[in-house]
Amino acid sequence: MADPALSSGIHARIGEVTERIVRRSHDRRARYLDRIAEAAEKQPSRARLGCANQAHGFAACGPSDKAMLRQGAGANLAIVTAYNDMLSAHQPYERYPDLIRAAARAAGGVAQVAGGVPAMCDGVTQGEAGMELSLFSRDVIALSTAVALSHQTFDAAVFLGICDKIVPGLVIGALSFGHLPAVFIPAGPMTSGLPNDEKAKIRQLFAEGKVGRDALLEAEAQSYHGPGTCTFYGTANTNQMMMEIMGLHLPGASFVNPNTPLRDALTTTAAERAMAMTALGNDYRPIGRMMDERAFVNGVVGLHATGGSTNHTLHIVAMAAAAGITMTWDDFSDLAEVTPLLCRVYPNGKADVNHFHAAGGMGFVIRELLGHGLLHRDVETVWGGGLDAYVQEPVLKDDGALDWREAATASGDEAVLRGVGTPFQATGGLRLLSGDLGKAVIKTSAIAPERHVIEAPARVFHSQEALQAAFKAGELTGDLVAVVRFQGPKANGMPELHKLMPPLGVLQDRGFRVALVTDGRLSGASGKVPAAIHVTPEAADGGPIALIRDGDIVRVDAVNGTLTVLVDEVAWAERAPASANLAASHVGVGRELFTAFRAAVGTADTGASIFAVA
Template sequence: MSLHPVIAAVTERIVERSRPRRTAYLARIDAAADRDPHRRRLSCGNLAHGFAACAAGDKAALRGGIAPNLGIVNAYNDMLSAHQPLERFPELLRQAAREVGATAQVAGGVPAMCDGVTQGRAGMELSLFSRDVIALSTAIALSHDMFDAALYLGVCDKIVPGLLIGALSFGHLPAIFVPGGPMTSGMTNDEKSHVRQRYAEGKATREELLEAEAQSYHGPGTCTFYGTANSNQMLMELMGLHLPGSSFVHPNTPLRDVLTKAAAHRAAAITALGDDYRPIGRIIDERAIVNGVVGLHATGGSTNHLLHLIAIAAAAGIELRLEDFDALSRAVPLLARVYPNGSADVNHFHAAGGLAFLIGELLDAGLVHGDVETIAGPGLARYRVEARVDGDGQLAYVPSTATSADTNVLRPVAEPFRADGGLRVLAGNLGSAAIKVSAVPEDRWTIEAPCRVFAEQSEVKHAFDNGELGRDVVVVVRFQGPHANGMPELHQLTPLLSVLQNHGHRVALVTDGRMSGASGRVPAAMHASPEAARGGPLAKLRDGDIVRLDAVEGTLNALVDADEWAAREHAQVDLTTHHSGLGRELFAVFRNAVGAADVGAGIFGVER
């Protein structure tokens, strides 16, 4: 199948605008590549430090300097359910490396925080910044120049993007991302959502809510809804950085362990020391980035990747823009319904055919680049397979299913849930913003109502509890951008706004903060840029102004007389209470250096 003309055109635009930066990036990583292990150029004292604590056999191999040495960058901690299984992985990887004559060392650890724990708390204001801390930590881990390839162990929201940004700084090294897998299914997402809404209305007790949450998040593995963590896994597979079929296999199972070991085997095979050198800086090119965006649209993935993919692309010398997301969304059909975009979870998605089926459908329709390089070899068609454990306990692959096992969850391109990916970029006198409409009823795509303006998530809850929002309303929560307070997710607003909408009111949210993969049926214009704290137009809004959010036309406007609007002063808010406590005082340099949301909200100087 020939490539869809929109996919081809968007890719070509990205290639052209990125050419100077991409050329410089490739020159840099090519200069760093070497067929001889870098550690052979270390002084004897340097090298002795590098293998001093190794097992005898590993020490001999490292001393000889000709066998591949794999660096493991690990996001393990045992508080995060998704990362707790990673405790076992380093030893599995070391054993597997020895099986193919290689060695593996834990190069370093990176922090991994859980947005599920910090939602609505002060710690959430460090969440987005943690992505760039992870990238920096990855660079420190690999700075010893001891490694011929790297294995990246991470799963959740900011961890995978941070690891990938760091990995791309070492773009001459082959890189394989090693997932941990989702937890088994617990309470259904519809039941959980119902209890949350009942609690918001005062109809359920805290104990009832806690029991529902505990039944939902109940064991090792990734949370099963399709938020940023599971969107990460989709992206790593569709962009060719996972082994085929590895994204959604449960932790602590024979297949998970076999896949983990196979990652070490493959990493050893694709170093510059052999004849199948596959550096990550060459795998992640413009085509791979476009494939990732297509996958995001086709699955209804997390809006956090409007930030992360731009930052990831920039780390590879590629300039991705919000307009590219918008154009691709109009060409890519929605093929999956996974909560909050449906009632199923990722286990149901995987059982229905999962990524193998999805990738096959996208390839056959010409909606992704099939001619990309991957860690598994040339061509994305290598990912049209399902992983199995054979009779000898080894990894085996079988062709993907030709049909979906559940068309309520996963559909072919010929019968999509929607003809487009359900993402829109909005623009108007309130700046630019993004909205995910894949789960929003079409009669709610346009909302025009008086606004109510807040500067804190807690203020919205107070107004809701006092019955002040029981009407058609556009809730504006401003001063939530990266410069103001780290751009926290405003996930706690979802149950409140859902209640208002369920009561028949026409409701929308407009914010310069984030809503993440948990944004659902309520229209939410998020990532508004410029942000209010840097003079963005949200700071001009006053209670009662009529705001029109139009996802059909792609506009976001305050319906205020133009002369009056131009003359209005920007509201000011004292943000100092957000700048200290729980470590926030240490991140002033991040708040001051961070870029705008539309360039990835990072500290690494992405400019337009």
Template sequence: MSPRSDILAVTGRIAARSARRRQAYLGRIAQAREAAPRRGTLACGNLAHAFAACSTSDKRALAGDVVPNLAIVTAYNDMLSAHQPFERFPELIRRAAHEAGGVAQVAGGVPAMCDGVTQGQSGMELSLFSRDAIAMATGIALSHAMFDAAVYLGVCDKIVPGLLIGALAFGHLPAVFVPAGPMPSGLPNDEKARIRQLYAEGKVGRAELLDAESQSYHGPGTCTFYGTANSNQMLMEIMGLHLPGASFVNPNTPLRDALTGAAARRALAITALGNEYTPVGEVVDERAIVNGIVGLHATGGSTNHTLHLVAIARAAGIEITWDDFAALSEVVPLLARIYPNGRADVNHFQAAGGMGFLIGELLDAGLLHEDVRTVWGTGLGGYRREARLAPDGGLVWVDAARETHDADVLRPAGAPFQPTGGLRLLAGNLGRSVMKTSAVKPDRQIVEAPARVFHSQDELIAAFKAGALDGDVVAVVRFQGPKANGMPELHKLTPSLGVLQDRGHAVALVTDGRMSGASGKVPAAIHVTPEAADGGAIALVRDGDVIRVDAAAGRLDALVDPAEWAARSPATADLSGNAQGTGRELFAVFRATAGPAEAGGGIFPFGGEA
């Protein structure tokens, strides 16, 4: 089915807005395709360095330009559960490449930090900036002009966006993203959240809390809630950068290993040396970006992608805004309930029909562009399928179910959980922000209450523990934006604010920082821009000002007399403590040059010259 007129209208506005930058980007990658790789013309010393550690047969193959060479860019480390399974992947990929008549080399590694480990710690102030560091590390890995395509091994929050931004800088190369899969289900997420709140209230101790957390995060694989990591996997599949059905297959299983080998073979099949050349810079166009936003709304995905998708699009010469997110949210229904906007986890989502069912429903409803390029070589219609193991251990793809296996988790487009997406744009005299509404009960989506202003999450938690927040409140936590301290997630606040809400108080959060992709119970106007450190109006708020957070109307306002508001001077904060310790010294240039949240919060001036 062709996309509906409202989907086409948003896509058309993006294409028109981006035309000059996109044309310049496509020109650059066309030029890069003509220039490289030409291994046979490299100086002998260059080539000898590049394959010194290879086998004799691989050296012979790489001495010319006939045999394709596949770059492996990996985010492996064995501290992160989601990335630990990647330890085995290079050997699986090399074996598959040899079977396909090619060569594969680990071109480089990229950093991979875990927001779950750094949550509430100073290290979280490096988190958002790690995305751009990962993009730069990807560029370094691919800078040797030795490769005909690349596979990217990454899963979690900033890692996949960073890898994709880096891949788009080498947009003439085909790119296949290879996930590791979610860990099996453990302690239910809502039970974990209950224990966290009890700990916040002092009703259980650290031992009980650690036991609950360990039962939830218990083995190799991605965390099973639907935060940014699993939203990444949904995006890579719905944007045509995974193999069909690859996103949510558990690690260290025969099916996962078979999919990894198939990804390597497919990457080699779509190089410029063959007949199916599919450069990543042409896969990621305005239609693919719109498909990603639609998928985000339909699944109630992470608010972090109001930053990451903007940055990814800019890397491909495409300009999207929060208005595009808002326009699509009005027409895309919510089809999935996965924690935190439901009780199920991603394994239940996969069992209910997974990505094949979801994509089929959205296509049939005219909410996706089917006529896109994908690494699979089909339009998006080829992603209505799911992967299975054949009796001989090979892979087969079968049609996905046309009916949901669990209507409490995944529904058809004709009977959604709600008629609009799970994200709202808010605007008013406090600036612009976004709110994830899919997990917030309707009667909690409008809050009008006095402000309490804080300049750190620790200040808020201390006030809660002291009993100073026992009432209706809009907690304003500012100086948390990219320029102030790197825009950390403030998910540590959720238990305390959740306790206040459960006591019957009207509670909301307003911040120029981020919240975890797993947040949602408490209404939170996040990513407020301009940020306080950049002269934003959030710096004008004082204790006691009545703040109205209205997701229904899309408003974020301080109900202060306009004359008084205009006469106020912005508050200041001592930010010197953000400049050192836990590696923060190394990121001073990032804080100084970071763009606003609505432009992705990054450091790259993509397309500025166009």
């Protein structure tokens, strides 16, 4: 029997939200598509370059590559790489250019590393001054991508990136060259180490002073132990889910471990697909056309269904804007209401992404969502065939050739992965909060239901270090809402505030009712404490969060979607906003170079981007 909520094969709410995004974006999207169509008419552009320009472009190539580029008959594939060997997730990319070059030559073309983009590790900078550059690094990566592709000698591009701001920055840059086909190539997660719940326990014991630094470092080293992406379901792995469900990865490519024959075969095949999609052939698939409103809705649905990172309430908005599409937090909230939570991956459960992949992974999730009309089926993808092609998983045949088979039709572990008929919860676990403190988002998928509403006196801090000091001094007792402000993009670049979680978790475990309200970020590893994050307007931009005082009763209500302060209206209206001396966050560790970014950055709900909306 057909689901009555479906309309033309798509759930009515999914269709409704998509249509309003289309209407809202109509003029911007039309201008964007016109621009990339004009750029596409000039391909292949290297044939129009001057002789000296062309000679510079192939001067370092070998004889066969040079001959191909001189003749201009084959495709030239750009490699934009975020490789460095300090990031465990990106270290495997060291070998990729050679694999991609070989695939391009076999297809009658050439591949060149067009440029590198910066790739910082939030795990290294977490709680340090460098974290205040993290969000801005996304837009630096977009700019670096544009520089790499500005030589206008390429027919398609492959993008090597995984982690937090890196994939969104690459997508924004790729969409600026939206006339070029693009394939994103992952490297996969590291093998499983110390179980995540054990790691979390050691962190909390350290916060309580019950174990020393040696024990903490050993636990962390056992967790993050080799090449590949960290295995918890934070922003990096949410990126991989998103690239697959939006059709920019090959089917089933996201969570295959690095440095394996299957991983290498997927990399080679991804390069082959990029070569096949250029305007020189008969299967032209520019990324700017592929990434339409339906693709972005699919990305948001995937975010909700898997319990992914709250950072994507910023990143998806910014990426969509680069494609001429206007998305809002209301779209996220409305889609969450009809998207069931199908996954329990740390910090929303005990399992890691390797367990998720083994239980059925992306193929199972996409099949379940498609079967209930929760994804747009007929989108363009790099593999072709719409999303139906993504209910497959890759395997190696006996002769070593890459093949695909039907993905799991049943979950291999219902503690990790479930179908739409028996979800972990009926909604996606992400809510928009609004009220007299502005707008914020809250991730409820890891929070016990009895903690979805917290009403308690405020304790106000202007840094996470100040809250930690108060905790260590024994000053935090009883129910409280910790308000940590002047952490937004204009103030100090909107760092993630994971130093807050261990002390707040301890207070919660002591039986107190605890919540966090902040204009900063927490990402996908926010954990079990209810947190209203990304509060906008931020304190440094005159937001009402700057009016809160110690002792004010603050209500965080994830059931009704409200964020309020219970203060007399007249007294509230007469208050002057607090101020903070942010000078220490504006110099050192390169932060003085980002003064223009802090001045230009937009609000969190518009993507916290430095790029003007066209």
